[in-house]
Amino acid sequence: MNEFTINLRRVLLLERTLENGGNTTCPLHRPETTVDAHIQVENDSRDHHLHVRFGPYTGSITLRRGDSTKYMSLRDFLQDVANGRTEAGQQTQRAIALMEALDCVSGVLPQGLRAYITPTTNREHPFGTVVTNDQGEIRATAYGSCKDTLAEAVRTKLGHPTEGHGEHP
Structure with a gap:
């Protein structure tokens, strides 16, 4: 199956953005193409609030600051959206x-x-x-x-x- 994936190195770069807040771009790859996820992170004392944009489509997720699996949750969320496993992801797949x-x-x-x-x-x-x-x-x-x-x-x-x-x- 040709699904979009994020490599481990990129997940580690996401970790820094999660902790510090701000904006980043994360490429998702599959054999025939690459699409960029534009990620905006806003932090408060308890949560990370993320807004993700794939072209004209957006999604959001809130992750707990103390959750040790939050980096993998973000990775899974991005891959789910890009691979059409959410409503926003289905729109993204069609657009791509x-x-x-x-x-x-x-x-x-x-x-x-x-x-x-x-x-x-x-x-x-x-x-x-x-x-x-x-x-x-x-x-x-x-x-x-x-x-x-x-x-x-x-x-x-x-x-x-x-x-x-x-x-x-």
Whole structure:
């Protein structure tokens, strides 16, 4: 399974921010991408109050200052949000998938064309795209089951053959 994770070294850096308060950025990794969690910590005499932002999505958690497992609780919370195991995390997962689809489709477009990506209600084809030129005229529309099938559908509709399948002698 390709889930976002935080390495142990990063957890130790979170410890310092937890104790002192302030802001930090914590990258979460998975094989195909990295996303930054922006963390703001406010402390009082009893608790750490954390506000976390992944792009436009936010979450918050309160941890007890004396709890010896608070660092791991923070790590678990961040991973849960990033991996869609909370409502905010599900929104984050969708946003990341849409960004990755946009990058993939944009990579197959000729100069002067722009892609717009949207989620669909179709479970078999959850991604949709509209490709326009600089004047806003629609040049292609497509649906895909993943970022790669969406990019291939756009490439086909624009009349560009798939690369690397024996078309060269």
